[in-house]
Amino acid sequence: MYDLHVDQIWRYIKAKVAHPQDAEDLTSEVFLRAYKAWDRFNPDKASVRTWLFTITHRVVIDWLRKKGDVTVDIQEVQVTDSSETPEEEAVKRDLINCLSRNLRRLGHREVEALSLRFGSDLTSREIGTLLGLNEGTTKMMIHRTIKKLREWCL
Structure with missing residues (x-):
């Protein structure tokens, strides 16, 4: 279980802290909580991955409440590719700057859904489980959020 999911869990957490x-500390906390709660895991309710991300989401929220709202600036993300021309790099940098500005305009749930979908590669069903939404509502929210970002940035 650990080897299969640790990288995704760590990437999700790293995007939040x-x-x-x-x-690394929070990732360890997630797997410690999962180990302690393993007897309560119900495969009929959720997959192991969804269950782990539910724990992860709660661990991160608990940590953020203790620390205050800590976020990673999207501009810190490495975006250069040695095969890109300077013009392509400039276009990519402009797009990232636009996304950074406009992500602040979105609601917390919208940002969280995008983060889980594209940062952690979760399905709409898994995201819905984490956010307390049904799959259809989650799909629609992600679609509308992407549409907003396209309108604002493209």
Whole structure:
């Protein structure tokens, strides 16, 4: 279980916290909680991955409440590719700047849904489970959020 999911869990947490050491500590906390709660896991209710991301989501929220709202600036994300021309890099940088500005305009649930979909590769059903929404509502929210970002940035 650990080997199969640790990288996704760590990437999700790293997107929420500023320091890699905090992400490592929180990832350990997730798997410790999962180990302690394994007897309560019900495969009829959710997959192991969804269950782990539910724990992860709660661990991150608990940590953020204790620390205050800590976020990672999207501009810190590495976007250069050695095969890109300077013009392509400039276009990509402009797009990232636009996304960074406009993500602040979105609601918390919208940002969280995008993060889970594209950062952690969760399905709409898994995201809905984490956010307390049904699959159809989740799909529609993600679709509308992407549409907003396209209108604002493209």
